[in-house]
Amino acid sequence: MATFSAETRQTIQNLGDRAASAIAVLGDWSIFSGHAVAWSFRRRPSKRTLQASLYFVGVRSVAVIIVTGLFIGMVMGVEMYSQFSRLGLTTRLGSIINVSVIKELGPVLAATMIAGRVGSAMAAELATMRVTEQIDALSCLGANPIHYLVVPRLLACVLLIPLLTIIADFTGVMGGALISIKVYHVESYYYWVHSRDYVGLWDIGNGLFKSLFFGAAIALISCHRGFNSRAGAEGVGRAATEAFVASFIAILVLDFFLAMFLDGLYAQLWPSSARRLV
């Protein structure tokens, strides 16, 4: 029978401990998310808490989303122009820039910005509330902390991230057009005609549908990290960082699986014009 050295055994044990701990966190998150979703339907959050969350997630994110969308579109224009001009296909720039922005870059980068701006702030705020016993105080006053703190944030993210994605998409399209038409002098008529031919409602809906899941993931991951923060300033800082990193990874993983799912659905609905990813 093969034997392992003490060092190898220790390494295997550490890996096992980490895996067990990760599974426990995932299980805990699943239960937490289940409660949050159930409370969302069980009882409406108060107008005051919902308004505060909508303002924080939506209104205060608009500027950063506009900047993000605009620069994605402009960078796409710069990078694509040199490639497409060699092939003499500059009028096709609109189609590739716009489909990339609307299907992928707009939703993913808008969600990433929200994870950074809103997710970490939510995690830090809830972690501070945990550390200063404010969450315990809520329980003592007969308020369910998940209903009071998580549901408004979850609803705000799910409702507003699609709207922010529309803004990112729009500014991305405008950024790409600005560079292509005004700087590289691409014929504007053909630029928009090709864009219209290539980008359909399915592509726009595709990006918005994904953004719903991104919003839910950001809110649930960030709130869960905040609720389970360790004590002290370090615990709060760590909760904020973990919330962003975990949300970002969740966005990428969800994006992949949702793209697979939506592509499969498209193939089912319109088999003749199916464009499979794999």
Next chain:
Amino acid sequence: MVRNPPAATRDRLIHLDGVGVQFGLNPVLRDISLGIGPGQTVVVIGESGCGKTVLLKLLIGLLRPTTGTVRFDGKVLTELGERELTRQRLRFGFLFQGAALFDSLNVFDNVSLGLREQRRFSETEIRDRVRQRLQEVGLPASVEPKMPAELSGGMKKRVGLARALALDPEVMLYDEPTTGLDPIMSDVINELILQTRQRRPMTCVVVTHDMKTVRKVADRVIMFYPLVQLQPDDRQILFDGTPDELDQCTDLRVKLFFEGNARAMLISLGGSSAREAHHGLARSGGPRWRSTHPTLEVSCERQRLTLPDRHLCADVAHPDGGPRHHLQRRADTVHAE
């Protein structure tokens, strides 16, 4: 399912039976059994880290015991569903150590939050109740629009108390109510605890380090001791009695805590054991003192018994026999009982 409580616990509002709490590998409470009758004011004292706040959170169901049961009014808290547990929690008021006011809400909204969550009070009732509670804790109506960040420590505590009292609780839990306050404000809070109890019948559990609070408000005093300083078979509750009995207590650990005596020194041993001990200490090259703990070695040099690092206390016995002595580390030195 809620079982019928044993007969002995029926006259107790709160009853802990063999309660233990462990966080990961760290035990905080071990085999705690105690009952609290209605109308009693119990003050829990003990060094930091001995599990006093954990005890309060067990009583209100914010923490679940690892072992044992916590009964409130005959009901085992861990067996209650979410809705029933919330209903029972509303019979408690909790004044948190740092007041735990909600940063994003002003004073009025903080105090009214519990009332609003009940959804059975009109806006007028809520406004009247908030005003009344603020008045009871000595705060004017002008503080209502202020945010917690604009309040002093004493005002925060009073707002926290008003918030805890808003729902007319039957049991008030105070977690270090005077910590961080100046002596005058500490006395104000102590007076408020007394006034609150006089105004309406109430059971109070007060966790504190403040001996003035103990003398002023306690009907009964319980002293906990940190588990890290105890042997596996020692009781964690060192003292359970009236404040007068606390004065008479001969346990050195209790006395030192009650007197706030942090002089770290070798305490001379009294009576025949002193001579015996002195001989033992003088003959440091002779037979070694032994610890009753199998893995702990106590060294004896220059007439001082020394505990190894990381050990804050130990029971030791002289090799020639005689009573055990309790060694305790205070700062860098050690004293013996």
